[in-house]
Amino acid sequence: MKYGKKIVALAGGVGGAKLADGLAQCLEPDELAIIVNTGDDLEHLGLSISPDLDTVCYTLAELANPDSGWGRDQESWRTLEEIKKLQGPDWFAIGDLDLATHLERTRRLREGQTLSEITAHFCRRWGIHVPIFPMSDTPVRTYVHCQDGRCLAFQEYFVKYHFEPQIRSIEFENMKNAVVPEKALTALKNADFVLFCPSNPFVSIDPIIQIEAVGSIIAQKKVIAVSPLIGGEALKGPAAKMFHELGMKPGSSAVADHYRAILDLFVLDHKDEAQIALIEGWGIICKALDIFMPDRPARKRLAGQILKILDEQT
Amino acid sequence: MKYGKKIVALAGGVGGAKLADGLAQCLEPDELAIIVNTGDDLEHLGLSISPDLDTVCYTLAELANPDSGWGRDQESWRTLEEIKKLQGPDWFAIGDLDLATHLERTRRLREGQTLSEITAHFCRRWGIHVPIFPMSDTPVRTYVHCQDGRCLAFQEYFVKYHFEPQIRSIEFENMKNAVVPEKALTALKNADFVLFCPSNPFVSIDPIIQIEAVGSIIAQKKVIAVSPLIGGEALKGPAAKMFHELGMKPGSSAVADHYRAILDLFVLDHKDEAQIALIEGWGIICKALDIFMPDRPARKRLAGQILKILDEQT
Numbered sequence: 319m320k321y322g323k324k325i326v327a328l329a330g331g332v333g334g335a336k337l338a339d340g341l342a343q344c345l346e347p348d349e350l351a352i353i354v355n356t357g358d359d360l361e362h363l364g365l366s367i368s369p370d371l372d373t374v375c376y377t378l379a380e381l382a383n384p385d386s387g388w389g390r391d392q393e394s395w396r397t398l399e400e401i402k403k404l405q406g407p408d409w410f411a412i413g414d415l416d417l418a419t420h421l422e423r424t425r426r427l428r429e430g431q432t433l434s435e436i437t438a439h440f441c442r443r444w445g446i447h448v449p450i451f452p453m454s455d456t457p458v459r460t461y462v463h464c465q466d467g468r469c470l471a472f473q474e475y476f477v478k479y480h481f482e483p484q485i486r487s488i489e490f491e492n493m494k495n496a497v498v499p500e501k502a503l504t505a506l507k508n509a510d511f512v513l514f515c516p517s518n519p520f521v522s523i524d525p526i527i528q529i530e531a532v533g534s535i536i537a538q539k540k541v542i543a544v545s546p547l548i549g550g551e552a553l554k555g556p557a558a559k560m561f562h563e564l565g566m567k568p569g570s571s572a573v574a575d576h577y578r579a580i581l582d583l584f585v586l587d588h589k590d591e592a593q594i595a596l597i598e599g600w601g602i603i604c605k606a607l608d609i610f611m612p613d614r615p616a617r618k619r620l621a622g623q624i625l626k627i628l629d630e631q632t
Numbered sequence: 633m634k635y636g637k638k639i640v641a642l643a644g645g646v647g648g649a650k651l652a653d654g655l656a657q658c659l660e661p662d663e664l665a666i667i668v669n670t671g672d673d674l675e676h677l678g679l680s681i682s683p684d685l686d687t688v689c690y691t692l693a694e695l696a697n698p699d700s701g702w703g704r705d706q707e708s709w710r711t712l713e714e715i716k717k718l719q720g721p722d723w724f725a726i727g728d729l730d731l732a733t734h735l736e737r738t739r740r741l742r743e744g745q746t747l748s749e750i751t752a753h754f755c756r757r758w759g760i761h762v763p764i765f766p767m768s769d770t771p772v773r774t775y776v777h778c779q780d781g782r783c784l785a786f787q788e789y790f791v792k793y794h795f796e797p798q799i800r801s802i803e804f805e806n807m808k809n810a811v812v813p814e815k816a817l818t819a820l821k822n823a824d825f826v827l828f829c830p831s832n833p834f835v836s837i838d839p840i841i842q843i844e845a846v847g848s849i850i851a852q853k854k855v856i857a858v859s860p861l862i863g864g865e866a867l868k869g870p871a872a873k874m875f876h877e878l879g880m881k882p883g884s885s886a887v888a889d890h891y892r893a894i895l896d897l898f899v900l901d902h903k904d905e906a907q908i909a910l911i912e913g914w915g916i917i918c919k920a921l922d923i924f925m926p927d928r929p930a931r932k933r934l935a936g937q938i939l940k941i942l943d944e945q946t
Contacts, residue, residue: 363735363736363738363739364678364679364735364738364739364742365678365735394708394710394728396708396710396728396729396732397711397728397729397731397732397735398732399732400728400729400731400732400733401732401735401736403732403757404732404733404736404753404754404757405753405757406732406735406736406739407739414708414710414711414714414728415710415711415714417711417714417731418710418711418712418713418714418715418717418718418720419714419718421677421678421679421711421715421720422677422715422718422720424678425677425678425720425721428678439718439719440718443717443718443719
């Protein structure tokens with residue numbers, strides 16, 4: 319059944335992928351487009367790896383590891399084990415199935431295809447009908463400046479050092495040279511709503527919306543964000559820890575505050591209902607739902623509830 | 633037990649690897665060095681692949697697939713299957729274990745290590761004590777000119793087209809820029825005997841000995857070749873077919889004839905004993921042995937018999 323309005327969802331890693339999947343379960347392919355953070359991308363073992371893009375694609379294709387949320391279901395680790403024996407770098411976990419994605423992506427990039435062309439091809443092969451776009455066809459790279467003076471590429475910070483270093487600030491390299499895929503810009507322009515999935519604001523959503531071509535369109539749009547925090551804690555990853563280290567008390571209201579200038583509507587968990595008044599005081603409509611998505615039906619349920627709320631706003 | 637003389641073996645693919653392994657079983661590590669053809673190397677899927685080098689190393693490390701002779705034992709094909717689903721190139725079979733070798737080799741090459749340094753490292757990790765050298769640290773590439781006018785990179789001819797095209801000639805690209813590893817040249821200079829393993833003369837041994845730095849040393853050495861043909865047929869690969877297409881009757885004597893200018897001693901199979909008189913007529917000592925190596929003990933047996941013959945010559 320047609321929803322009748324067009325949504326563009328911005329997503330980062332596991333949490334964002336789950337809501338994107340929920341939306342894909344509720345909407346027709348021409349009513350939804352997903353733009354994914356590529357600031358976390360890395361070159362590793364000579365391979366061009368796009369962790370967030372893969373997480374979103376694997377999730378929508380029902381190929382993702384249901385326990386971890388990232389990587390492939392039914393994965394094996396034979397190549398990585400051998401690389402370890404040869405004393406190669408093994409800190410970034412690449413399974414045998416996942417490896418095919420990186421090898422073939424890298425091969426096609428070298429052939430001259432763009433990341434968005436390759437992603438579209440992979441989506442066709444994986445049976446994904448919703449358009450999924452990388453935020454940029456050129457490399458934009460997230461760096462974490464640590465309080466100890468180190469500057470770490472995001473995956474080093476995140477995977478190699480288990481996001482243990484305390485952060486001072488975050489920087490997006492080559493953001494000014496970002497090339498947003500034309501079709502992603504068109505989808506944004508045609509969108510009735512832009513939805514920030516429950517992803518890390520600093521390293522998943524910010525890299526997308528700080529691209530000028532994206533930000534300038536979003537400024538004209540109705541923007542909805544779903545909190546990535548429940549009870550002041552991230553379900554996964556360093557979001558809450560980052561709020562602390564950047565001098566803010568982690569919580570849903572801090573997320574809403576972060577997006578304040580562009581936010582029209584905010585969805586938080588029932589557990590955080592006490593923060594609604596504060597957020598609505600900023601002129602942002604705020605709704606409480608059960609935003610925890612432990613399984614596929616829960617993703618659809620949450621997406622459906624959000625779409626219903628959006629429908630009521632218009 | 634020390635043999636007391638130094639041997640350098642030149643080897644290509646599966647047959648060569650088997651005799652190299654036999655020699656390694658008979659000799660102390662400081663009595664043997666193996667120089668391996670790299671004309672068959674290719675760039676595929678962004679990976680630097682050295683099929684002959686890997687076959688020799690896997691064989692000596694007892695990691696090789698005992699049925700095919702190439703690739704890894706206990707291999708799986710999960711990555712390749714996924715690449716196939718993404719419509720990537722799947723004509724060159726890379727298993728999951730084998731893939732680690734290519735990924736780590738490629739990574740180290742990009743870091744600036746030489747192919748011989750990488751090979752030495754891999755050999756240490758794989759428990760190989762005999763020094764194994766690529767014939768060149770720079771790329772030399774074998775091309776097959778076909779009678780239909782096509783010019784094919786060796787692995788395309790060999791794997792993609794199953795050596796079906798009829799050949800007109802063989803060319804070694806960048807042979808003049810070959811950089812033979814210093815330690816390989818030293819081993820050659822110190823060798824009492826240079827042994828051509830039962831490998832394809834045209835595409836396994838010729839690329840090595842046509843490198844001037846190698847050929848000029850070999851010209852001063854006692855050279856022994858073991859026939860890669862039994863009863864006019866190759867146990868594996870296109871050697872016999874190539875003799876035909878290049879206008880020669882395939883047979884052990886044709887192999888000896890090919891090496892005639894530099895050959896001191898030739899070993900052929902008992903089945904080809906009738907050709908001994910012809911070959912000895914060229915001033916080449918010729919011995920018949922059972923050169924078929926169906927298992928590991930057979931490799932050691934043949935190597936031992938050859939070493940005994942060499943010992944009798946001095």
